[in-house]
Amino acid sequence: xxxxxxxxIKFIIFSAAVILAPLFFSGGYLLNVLVFVGINTMLAVxxxxxxxxxxxxxxGQAAFFGLGAYISGVSTSVYQWNxxxxxxxxxxxxxxxxxxxGFPILKLKGHYLAMATLGxxxxxYIAFNETVELTGGPSxxxxxxxxxxxxxxxxxxxxxxxxxxxxxxxxxxxxxxxVDSRIGRALRAIHDSEVAARVMGVNAxxxxxxxxxxxxIISSIAGSLYAHTMTFIxxxxxxxxxxxxxxxxxxxxxxxxxxxxxxGAALLTxxxxxxxxxxxxxxxxxxxxxxxxxxxxxxxxxxxxxFFSTFLARIKPGxxxxx
Amino acid sequence: xxxxxxxxQVFGGVTALKDVGFSVQEGEIKGVIGPNGAGKxxxxxxxxxxxxxxxxxxxxxxxxxxxxxxEKLARRGMVRTFQNVxxxxxxxxxxxxxxGCHTKSRCGILSSCLKLPMHLREERHIRERAFSCLEFxxxxxxxxxxxxxxxxGKGRLLEIARAMALEPRIILLDEPAAGLNSRETxxxxxxxxxxxxxxxxxxxxxxxxxxxxxxxxxxxxxNLGQRLAEGAPREIQENPAVIAAYLGEG
Numbered sequence: 001x002x003x004x005x006x007x008x009i010k011f012i013i014f015s016a017a018v019i020l021a022p023l024f025f026s027g028g029y030l031l032n033v034l035v036f037v038g039i040n041t042m043l044a045v046x047x048x049x050x051x052x053x054x055x056x057x058x059x060g061q062a063a064f065f066g067l068g069a070y071i072s073g074v075s076t077s078v079y080q081w082n083x084x085x086x087x088x089x090x091x092x093x094x095x096x097x098x099x100x101x102g103f104p105i106l107k108l109k110g111h112y113l114a115m116a117t118l119g120x121x122x123x124x125y126i127a128f129n130e131t132v133e134l135t136g137g138p139s140x141x142x143x144x145x146x147x148x149x150x151x152x153x154x155x156x157x158x159x160x161x162x163x164x165x166x167x168x169x170x171x172x173x174x175x176x177x178x179v180d181s182r183i184g185r186a187l188r189a190i191h192d193s194e195v196a197a198r199v200m201g202v203n204a205x206x207x208x209x210x211x212x213x214x215x216x217i218i219s220s221i222a223g224s225l226y227a228h229t230m231t232f233i234x235x236x237x238x239x240x241x242x243x244x245x246x247x248x249x250x251x252x253x254x255x256x257x258x259x260x261x262x263x264g265a266a267l268l269t270x271x272x273x274x275x276x277x278x279x280x281x282x283x284x285x286x287x288x289x290x291x292x293x294x295x296x297x298x299x300x301x302x303x304x305x306x307f308f309s310t311f312l313a314r315i316k317p318g319x320x321x322x323x
Numbered sequence: 324x325x326x327x328x329x330x331x332q333v334f335g336g337v338t339a340l341k342d343v344g345f346s347v348q349e350g351e352i353k354g355v356i357g358p359n360g361a362g363k364x365x366x367x368x369x370x371x372x373x374x375x376x377x378x379x380x381x382x383x384x385x386x387x388x389x390x391x392x393x394e395k396l397a398r399r400g401m402v403r404t405f406q407n408v409x410x411x412x413x414x415x416x417x418x419x420x421x422x423g424c425h426t427k428s429r430c431g432i433l434s435s436c437l438k439l440p441m442h443l444r445e446e447r448h449i450r451e452r453a454f455s456c457l458e459f460x461x462x463x464x465x466x467x468x469x470x471x472x473x474x475x476g477k478g479r480l481l482e483i484a485r486a487m488a489l490e491p492r493i494i495l496l497d498e499p500a501a502g503l504n505s506r507e508t509x510x511x512x513x514x515x516x517x518x519x520x521x522x523x524x525x526x527x528x529x530x531x532x533x534x535x536x537x538x539x540x541x542x543x544x545x546n547l548g549q550r551l552a553e554g555a556p557r558e559i560q561e562n563p564a565v566i567a568a569y570l571g572e573g
Contacts, residue, residue, distance in 0.1 A: 174436040181435035181442065182421075182428050182449065189411045189422045195373065196409035201397030201426035201489065210432055256413075 007176055014172070014259070018165050022158055031157045033273055035229060038164040039222050040265035042171045044249040045258055046218035049175055051247070052256035053184065054211050055191035056106060057114045060121030061246050064216040066128055066238025067094050068223025073144045073233050074134050083147045087224035091217050098216030102209035121243050128235040140234030147228050160229045167225060171218055175258050187211060188256075252293055254300025263301040324349040324524045325370070325493055330379035332365055332548075339365045343379070343550050345543045347493070352515060352525040354535040354556075357545035358568060363528040364406060366545070367497050371403045372396050383493070398426050400492035404482040406501060406528075412471035416462060416481055419470050420453035423488025427452070453488055460484040460514060476507045483514065487523075494518060496527040500534050512538050536560065544568070 025031050047061050071090035075081040081089070105116045128135050135141055147154040147163060154163050178184050189197035190204050198204050227233050245268060253264025271289065275282035297303055325347040332340040340362045347353045355363050368374040370381050372393045380389045383399060391399075411419050428449055434442045457463045460480040465473065473481060479499060486494055496515070500508045512534050519525050529535050535542065536556045544551040544559060546568040552559055559565055 177438050178432065178436050181446065182425065182430050183432050183435045185414065185418055185422050186425055188414055188418075192411040192413055193409040195393070196405065196411065197422065198393040199371065199397060199403055199409075200422050200485065201394050202422070203394045214432055 004180075007180070010259070011169075011173060011176065014262075015169050018169060019162075022161055028157055030273075031161055033269060035157060035161050035164055037266050037269045038161070038168040039226050039229075040246075040249060040269050041168045041262045042222040042225075043219055043246050044253065044261035044265040045168075045171050045175050046215040046222075047246050048250045048253075048256065048258065048261045049178070049187075049211055050215045051250055052254075052261075053179065053191060054187040054208055056208055056212065057110075057247075058117045058212070058215070059114050059240075059243050059247070060117040060119075060124070061215070061219055062238045062240070062242035063121040063124035064094050064098065064219035065223040065226070065242070066233075066235070067097070067124060068220030069227040069233050069238065070128060070135055070141070070223075071220075072224035073141045073227045076145050076228070077141060077143045078134070083145055083224075083228045087221060087228075090224050091220045094220035094223075095213050095217040098213040099209060102212045103205075106205065106208045106212060118240070118243075121240060125235060125239050128238060135235075138235060140232055142232045144227050144231045144233065146231065154229070164225050164229065167221065172258055172262070179258065183207070183211075248290065252290065252300060254302035257300065257302040260300050260302035267301065324384060325526065326382040326385075327366075327370065328380045328382070330366065330369055330381070331377045332362070332369060332374065333377045338548055340369075340376075340548045343545065343548070345550065345553055347524060347526055348541075349524055350519065350522065351540040352519050352527070352538055354539035354542045355526065355528045355545065356530070356532070356535055356542060356559075357551070360547075361545040362548040363545055364497060367403065367495055367528055371401065371495060397489060400489070401495070402486040402489045402491040402493075403495040404479075404486055404497055404499060406497040408475070408478045408482055410470045410473075410478055410481060410485075412469070414470055415466070416468050416470055416473065417450070417453055417457065417466040419481055420456050420485045420488050421449050423456070423485040424449040424452050426489055456484040456488045459487060459517070476503050479503065479511070480514070483518070487518065487521075491523055493524040493526065496525065496529075498528055498530065500529055500531040508534055 021034065022031060025034060043061060043065060047058060050056050050058055068090040071093055072083065072086040075086040075089060076083050101120065105113065105120070108116050129138055131137070154160050186197065186202045186207055189200065189202060190207065194204050226237075249264035249268050250261055251264070252267060253262065254260025271286060272282065275285050278285050297307060299307075327346070328344045330340050330343045331338070343362070343366060355366065357363055365374065369376045372391050372395070375390060380387060382388065383401060386399070388396060388399065388401075411422060414422075428445050430442045430445050454463065454466065457466055460483055462477060462480055462484060465477065470478070470481060483496070483499070499515070500511055503511060508531060515525055515527070515538055527539075539556055541553070541555055542559045543553045544562075544565050551568055552562045552565050554562070
């Protein structure tokens with residue numbers, strides 16, 4: 001019971017911080033960056049369910065994100081659909097696609113699974129570029145309408161901030177609940193020992209496909225949100241690089257930690273902005289930071305508190321002798 | 324309860340098992356013994372759906388269960404433990420056992436995400452069931468520990484608790500006493516009897532002869548992939564073919 005209350009309080013505090021944040025960052029630019037943090041958090045948390053809990057890698061998350069964005073973008077800007085309806089359509093199509101390719105793809109393990117999902121991502125990336133009549137090809141798709149509720153338009157950064165973080169918080173809540181459930185335990189069991197999980201009656205194959213589909217649907221919703229917030233999309237946002245960046249967010253944040261994925265997403269989204277001061281050397285500083293962090297904090301950003309406490313215990317005179 | 328007929332397993336050019344057949348009565352403790360390399364673990368892997376046999380059939384209560392996957396067998400009430408202890412190391416002891424309740428619960432992704440009342444009710448039931456399984460093997464004080472931190476002997480007990488959470492009809496134990504000291508082995512013997520007394524049929528592969536002779540109702544002896552003898556422990560001890568196989572005569 002105590003643990004359940006703790007996770008609930010953690011979520012409330014986190015939500016309060018998210019709701020109050022715009023008060024401190026009223027400058028338009030940083031708020032815009034925080035909108036991206038929200039989108040990336042959704043994507044990273046979704047990927048973490050697959051990678052951190054079920055132990056299955058996907059190098060094609062950007063493709064699900066992109067497909068969601070393009071289905072939303074095309075159906076609203078070309079076919080004049082309502083953005084909300086477009087979001088649902090995209091989520092449904094992407095979910096169906098993920099479910100269908102999930103069965104053959106998730107038979108593979110480790111590097112082979114990475115290659116298969118990578119290939120899938122590249123195929124979709126090429127499709128975004130080549131279907132020029134629909135997507136506008138490399139020059140992008142513009143004129144995507146904002147979301148609206150009645151006469152209320154989500155047309156500035158602050159409104160979009162709350163819209164997107166609303167979805168992000170929902171994603172976090174759903175995933176925190178999922179982790180601590182029958183399904184979450186079965187996923188973690190598959191991660192630790194697939195054969196033992198199967199002996200316990202866990203249908204590992206089906207469950208892996210289900211969680212793959214789940215993470216694809218969330219990525220698609222993030223894609224729709226992105227399209228309707230930016231009102232312009234182009235294939236470069238959905239390429240292989242972004243899939244790798246998402247993986248980095250999850251690993252840096254902490255595998256198997258929902259809030260860790262938020263930390264990873266926040267760091268990797270904000271860091272390039274702060275590193276502007278290094279001008280041309282920003283990419284060097286960025287790379288160096290990532291290398292140092294993976295070397296010295298393999299547990300991810302969420303382990304920082306325990307990292308410091310062990311560090312303090314070590315430098316405290318005499319404490320080390322008993323260890 | 325369990326009937327195995329004409330099992331043959333060929334790995335490449337090696338015949339690991341040849342025409343092995345035996346049966347297990349409901350409510351008994353059946354021991355499978357034999358020198359190293361006799362094919363005991365291979366036989367277990369075939370019965371529990373991890374290997375696919377070259378020939379032969381397995382029946383559970385007259386239902387043919389050959390080639391069924393482990394997860395399907397779990398739903399039919401068959402469960403096993405592993406020689407090398409396959410725990411979910413990153414999870415707590417209690418959570419390990421809770422996974423054992425998987426087949427006895429139904430909540431899917433959606434109701435888990437949304438914490439529907441049905442999910443909460445089921446979760447409470449799973450927790451209680453898992454805890455009573457920990458009490459059954461005497462691990463209730465370790466419930467919140469991480470499983471990988473358990474000493475080896477307790478890991479074995481946890482594996483048994485997890486298997487019992489399935490409410491199985493038959494449990495197959497693969498060398499449950501390996502790596503245990505004599506006191507732990509004695510306790511294990513008592514636990515296996517307790518499992519049998521809770522109306523679960525037990526089959527075990529074991530090298531510890533003292534334990535096997537003490538607790539088993541009947542024995543199957545394998546040698547070089549073939550059935551050498553089957554019968555009550557006393558008969559087996561006096562069987563000249565068995566003595567020859569163990570002492571390396573002939």
